[in-house]
Amino acid sequence: MILTQCAVCATELGLSLGKKCGRCSTRYCGAECQVQHWKEGGHDTLCKKIKKAGGAEQYHADTKYTEAVSVAVEKCAEDTKGQTCFICTQALHWKTKEGLVRGCACRGTAGFAHVSCLVEQAKLLFEEAKANNWHDKRGQASWRRWHKCSLCEQGYHSVVSCALGWACWKTYLKYSDNEVLQQLAMSRLGCGLSDADRHADAASIREAELSMLRRLEGSESSILTVQSNLANSYQMLGRLGEALRLRRDVYSGRLKLNGDQHADTLLAVTNYASCLLSLRRFGEVKSLLRKAIPVAPRVLGESDSVTLKMRGCYAEALKSDPGATLDDVREAVTTFEELERTARRVFGGAHPITKGLEKCLRDARAAFHARESDVESIREGVEAMPPGGA
Template identity: 65%
Template sequence: MILTQCAVCATDLGLTLGKKCGRCSTRYCGPECQVQHWKEGGHDQLCKKIKKAGGAEQYNANKKYSEAVAVAAEKCADDTKGQTCYICTEALHRHTKEGLVRGCSCRGTAGFAHVSCLAEEAKIWFTEAEENNLDWKVKIERWDRWYTCSLCEQEYHGVVKCALGWACWKTYVGRPETDRSPRSAMSLLGSGLSEAEHHEDALSVKEALLAMLRRVGDSEYNVLAMQGNLACTYGELGRLEEALCLREDIYSRRLKLIGVEHRQTLASANNYANSLSELKRFEEAKSVLRKMMPVARRILGESDRITLTMRKIFAEALYLIPDATLDDLREAVATLEEIEQTARRVLGGAHPLVRSLEGSMRLSREAHRAREASNA
């Protein structure tokens, strides 16, 4: 995670509190921990090395990036065997010797790359926009290369997105917090950590970023986006009531701020309904989705991930409700079969949404068969 704790006692310091080593910027809660770290914690041996790397935050980012790349390459090893990077055309990266990854929706022989190559391409793409002083809309489109495959145009997922999150953070960590780039990099890192199921680390990053956004007076739009990411992590950590309260508030505020047809409002409705469903408030979840699914299908299309996820949550609410009718169960099975085919075609069989749909489809069929047997 990013460095928000004392290096000795792990006291939470946020992004601004505490004391720093004058040479390398390693952070402490106070002079006692700093002295202890120098005398007993080995900091006297590492201090110059950390400073040479660019300071404590940069040193940590570089280290975490290398670890994440190794994990991603190992995870993808079976899929990438015998392939080459579509950017540098090598199997092993000529400098880092890292292996290949593929964590998007490319299939066949497409989409294999080194994380280093993907990161360098994204960096060049965004730097060009900065150097030519292009407007922020263009910069956002260029920024998407940090987490979106340029071939299949789908987002990376799992450990590959986590590695790219660390690559992005180590690239922009040295910039001031008033610059948009480190804030966007922190957001990507938080999402990547969540994708790799490092939820406690993701929580630390997201809470630190939310505090930063408020401190620099960022827009309500961006603050709401960060709160939405934070709510997702609350849910993953089992803090379901906290997630629900936050998501309900975000949904309500986005309706007023940007309107019912905006993608972020639709995403908020989806997340709110998911929280209701997780707490077994299925009728309330269905009520939200009945209102928003037609809008999502009209604005985003049938194959968009938000549309697919909305329909998945609705179908799950149909078969999970204790008094589900046989017609409800039939509708759930038919809906899940339909959207699983669409998701598989668009996202590929390895995508987390497709795998989740496979599990929901199996459970809905079991519930349907059980109800048919009990009615026979």
Template identity: 65%
Template sequence: MLLIQCACCAAELGLSSGKKCGRCSTRYCGPECQVQHWKEGGHDTLCKKIKKSGGAEQYNANKKYTEAVTVAAEKCADDTKGQTCYICTQALHWKTKEGLVRGCACRGTSGVAHVSCLAEQAKILVAEAVENNLDWKVKNERWVRWCECSMCKQGYHGLVKCALGWACWKTYLGRPETDKIYVMAMNTLGSGLDETGRHAEALVVKKAELSMQLRRGAPASSILAAQTNLANTYQYLGRLEHSLQLERDVYDGSLRLLGEEHRDTIISVNNLAATLFKLKRFEEAKSLLRKIMPVARRVLGENYELTIAMRMSYAQSLYNDEGATLDDLHEAVTLLEENERIARRVFGGAHPLAMQMEHDLKKARAKLRAHEIAEAMLATTLGDA
């Protein structure tokens, strides 16, 4: 599903064109490339190994997962030095020999673990729900463990989120398209890729997710969610007009289907405002955010990540607007100062949201100072006149 290039010449194949190796399902644009790859590309020695792993898609996912875990552990090495996994209590994993990671809001000695231990916990919880035929509310609650720390209850971020995305995908990719868990795994992988800036790869995943949801006749809410995921990646890639059209459709659809106070509707407003901001359509972005921020605070709470992100987006729209008044800049600085304190308390200073707000606060303060100096100079000049 996600291997969309010829293994020999790297030509784009889309989701269905080309041909596959009859043994291991490695994809090619045609028989010429397949023969060449067998003779010159090393496929003659890899074919049996790939088949034994479960086929080309599984082999690729296993490989990407191992690479992602290694990179994440290396990145977290200083933070986790001298500590042990809170799940298996070992510093070095007994089987994989991987190092430790921490990519949540935990601090001190909390939240340190091996990616494989986190993945195993999530896998067991979901498997129990499936085997006992529990309802989807419970399954969704269990699924959260793939994305959220069980200790601080905050989402994973950065390289750890990406590694868990690959862990999730390699666990469930053998399920049929019609299985909701297969779709959820694809979504988790796409989010993890976006988290580490691998947006071109995420775009492949999210296009496949939307196409699959349409094929299987998924509910309107699932289609809206897939469109939202795709729009986010278009935004990351700078394809803002593509993103804007999708986000308008999602916002309108969410209002009709779910109502203003639903979490997904609030998310759709935040996504739409973010794209409007990047297009420098600040007035429209501010208007949307003014309308929905009180709803987010009431429904989700002041400390919820989305509420904090929306307040940050509103402050960004205030101070980046070329027509910003002195009052606008004061409001932006005050809002960012309050928001940064909340973010640091809830997520810790290393969280991307807290770090982004620190960056925004410096810029907003600088712009405020420049505006105050300019007004003071103007007042002096007029007074002298």
């Protein structure tokens, strides 16, 4: 499903082109690469093992999940010293012997867990919902356990999100009779990879997801969501032209589908503004956000991540515009100070949102002091000039 490249030469195969190993379903661009992989690439010794694991896609997902858990545990090691899992109450997982992670907004002694325990929790909750009607609110709430902490209700981030993304995909890729569930798991994997700054991998996943969703004739709202995620990957990869076209289409689509007072539309306008900001089109950013900024706190809340990002985009445009006045830069500093305090209170100091706003605040203060010094120098120069004659 996601293995879209030849195992030997990495030629892009999409979702349906090329050949597959008849035993384990490893994918190739043609017979030549398949023979080479068997003779020289070690596939002759791996083939039975891959088949036993459930096929190439399952074997790949299991391997990547194990790697992602190891990375997450190592990354969190300093923070988790002396702590225990809030689910199983152990320091080391009884079966996998893995260490602890924490990648949400929990602070103090809360939020420490094994990735395996978080996975089991999410699986059990969703299986209960799926036995009834997993499309209802209860089912949606249980699905959120794949990407949101049950204690602080904030999203997992960075390498922990990536590990849970691989866990979600490896759990549900086998549901060949339920492609909608597969697509949801694929979406979770794409978001996890993006959270871990694996943007090229995330783009590949999201391209495959969009192709799959169109084949399934998914809803307009679902397609807009995947297009928005894909635009995020393109933007992070510097493919700004492609990202901007998608951002514009998504924003236009959300306006028509949901109106300008909807949470999804507010997210779309924020993402569109972010892309324009990357292209240094500051006037368009400010014009776009002036109407949306008063709406966001009422619809989403003052401390919602989208509200913070929206106001941050506007402040960055104020500060960075070549025509900015000293008052504009002062307003940007004041805004970033408020946003940083809010993010620290809601998400904690280690969260990527807080760290990003800290950097924006430092840059804005530096810009303000530089501009203030320039104004002061000009004033002193004017005062030092001798009076003109009659």
